[in-house]
Amino acid sequence: MPLIRRLPENLVNRIAAGEVVERPAAALKELVENAIDAGATRIDVSLVDGGLTRLEVTDDGCGMTAEDMALALERHATSKLPDDAIEQVSTLGFRGEALPSIASVSRFTLESRVRGSEQGWRKVVDHGALVADEPAALPPGTRVRVEEVFAKVPARRKFLRTARSEYAASLDVVRRLAMARPDIAFTLEHAGRRSINVQGGEAIATRVSELVARELADNAVPIELERGGMRLSGIAGLPTYNRGVADHQYLFVNGRPVKDRLLTGAVRGAYADMLARDRHAVLALFLDLPPEEVDVNVHPAKTEVRFRDAAGVRGFIVSGLRQALSTGDRRSAQTPDAAAMGRWQSEPAREEPAAALRSIFDGRDWGAPQQRVAAPAMPYRHDTGEVIAEPQGRAEVAEEATQSYPLGIARGQVANTYVVAEAIDGLVIVDQHAAHERLVLERLRAAGAGEAVKRSQALLLPEVVELGEPDCDRLEAAIGQLGELGLVIERFGPDAMLVRAVPSALAKSDPHALLRDLADDIAKHGEAILLGEKLDLVLATMACHGSVRAGRTLSVAEMNALLREMERTPRSGQCNHGRPTWVKLSMEDVEKLFGRH
The missing domain is CATH 3.30.230.10 (Ribosomal Protein S5; domain 2)
Structure with a gap:
């Protein structure tokens, strides 16, 4: 029988490091969290080769004495649990594993000075062995340097990724912690470039x-x-x-x-x-x-x-x-696409009108007030050369004040797909199909169609679906929730489920595939949300088929009715697939296109 023995402290730390410090970014996370817990108002991070060669964290927190530093390098020694109530922990760190684990797999330098003391202290640990324990000069706070991670653990070193990948992971760590504490200033430097520089006290x-x-x-x-x-x-x-x-x-x-x-x-x-x-x-x-x-x-x-x-x-x-x-449900992402804006072509500046336009200007009295005249109805020519009749939805005269409506007043229709409207602060272009699709979906919901698609349709013969026992356990625990969505099932032995009814909207679906997907969904997310999403997809499909199609000519009244309903309808800023239903080109952008700014 093999003997049971206590593992050496250094080996215990390396085993712990396998869970806590699998890469430089993980070590960085622990060090920045320690700085936050120390009450720092500023944290500076420096990386070399994404942290593979060196990473350094400096803070202006409370600092540590030489005695505290020695304790901090021992496993399960921490100042963050004053009693045994671990469920009441309010700090980011509390396990007391990070520093000794990091020190066991790197060259680790810990320097700290308590505010008000005359000098600080430095401890250097090289892959678990203490090699320096001496006074140090530094401002109040703590500075930690980690070098040559896993240099003496080649089996772990070979699993590290490239410097670029490790830097991306470290950047994500600092970004998340900086978000969590907008009251603290953060900087991150890598390869001579400061990629994060935020001040404390921000919203x-x-x-x-x-x-x-x-x-x-x-x-x-x-x-x-x-x-x-x-x-x-x-x-x-x-x-x-x-x-x-x-x-x-x-x-x-x-x-x-x-x-x-x-x-x-x-x-x-x-x-x-x-x-x-x-x-x-x-x-x-x-x-x-x-x-x-x-x-x-x-x-x-x-x-x-x-x-x-x-x-x-x-x-x-x-x-x-x-x-x-x-x-913000009527809003849409409004940042103009730079590439699309760049495709606008400007007519070269001329001292005289072009030949094709000269007849318009000949004999015109520029001093007399000009009367606004509606454009005559004329056919226009498509790029292919085909002459197309004038759209019926051409708005000629503004009868209503544009400032009364956020989406403005319809002025016309382009390609029988996009409605062009004039608002007080710019031009609005609406995708008529995408917009109407959202309006129809919201109408279906308001009319109770969402409940209609959840109604059950009983199977002529109940279907037995064989699954693994853990999957059956998950589905059995969710029977009540699934029943509310129209799926009626029950346990049928240790490794099977009996399907008695399915949602009427999914009557043609395969019960075996449906239950397998739901079991996977519960395992992944802890709750069966996939069935609800499937039913939402049914509603969205119904809305798509019941909406105004692209290519349909709309009258001015229909266009304005569409705009007014969009202003009243929740979530009208995006279609059922997350794309914008309308975009706005501000008057400032329009003026830039003509060189007015």
């Missing part, structure tokens, strides 16, 4: 826009909601302002950056009928709730959490996001 919306994208401030809505001890704040990008990947979703729980499946699923649910499935929202959500309602001690890296009332948290986030988006 959350300002800090997020600085770190994510400047245009986010103009294409997002603020979030502020409180309910039963929970508070949700931050900013959410309009559905029309989206990305192809989900790496611009920043989620925080009690000030801690997290990557949580439940929160991600809640975001997807809130945007479900406003984004295409391959597009993702851009947002920063800050969820605050009593510490005892969330378990942060789930994983050594502390990026995962577990909620006591997961369903309540998800519902709170979905309703908070939908409520916030409804305040």
Whole structure:
């Protein structure tokens, strides 16, 4: 029988490092969190080769004495848990593993000075061995330098990525922590360039826009909601302002950056009928709730959490996001596309009118007041040379004041697809099909069509679907929720489910494939949201088929009716697939096209 023995301290630290410090960015996260917990008002980060060669974190926090530094380098020694109530922890760090773990797999230099003391202290640990313990000169605060990560652990070193990849991961870490604490100033330097430089004391919306994208401030809505001890704040990008990947979703729980499946699923649910499935929202959500309602001690890296009332948290986030988006639901991402603007061609300046225009100007009395005359109805020629009759929807005279309507007054129709309107502050172009598609969807919902598609259709013969026992357990736990959506199932032995009825809108779907997808959905997100999305897709499809098609000629009255209904309808700024229904070209941009500015 093999003997049971205690592992050496250095080996224990290396094992812990495998969970805490799998790459330089992970070490950087721990060090910046320590600086925040130390009460710093400014944190400076410096990287060489993405952190592979060196990373350094300097703060102006409370600092440590030589004795405290020695304790900090021991495992499970921390100042952040004054008692045993780990469920009440309010700091980012609390496990006491990070510093000894990092020091066991790198050349680690820790320098610190307590405010008011005459000198600081330095400790240098080379891959677990203390090699320097001496006084040091530095300002009040702490400076930590990590060099040659995994240099003596080649099995781990070979799994590290390129310097560029490691830098991208480190940038993401600092960006998220800087968002979480807009009261702290942050800088990040790499390869002689300062990529992050934000000042302390900023508003959350300002800090997020600085770190994510400047245009986010103009294409997002603020979030502020409180309910039963929970508070949700931050900013959410309009559905029309989206990305192809989900790496611009920043989620925080009690000030801690997290990557949580439940929160991600809640975001997807809130945007479900406003984004295409391959597009993702851009947002920063800050969820605050009593510490005892969330378990942060789930994983050594502390990026995962577990909620006591997961369903309540998800519902709170979905309703908070939908409520916030409804305040900007008629807006659309309005940043003009630079490439599209660049395609406008200017007529070269001439001293005299062109030959084709000379007859218009000949004999004109420029001193006399000019009377506005409606343009004659004339055919126009398409690029292909085909002569096309004049559209019926040509607006000739403005009967109403444009300032009365946010989307202006219709002036005409282009290509029988786009409505052109004049607003007080610019030109509005509306995609008639996309806009009407959203209006029809909202009408269907208001009329109860959403409930109609959830009605059950009983199967002539109940269908047995064989699945693994864990999948059956997940589906059995969700029987009540699935029944509300029209899917009636029951347990049929340890590894099978019996399907008695399906939503009428999905009557032609394969029950086996449907249950497999739902089981995977629950495993991934902790809740069956896929069925709701499928039903939303049915409604969206119905709306698409019932809306005005591109290529249809509209009268002036129809165009104006469309504009007025868009102004009254929730979420009219984007179609059911997340694309904008209208865009605006400001008068300033129009004047620039003609060289007036």
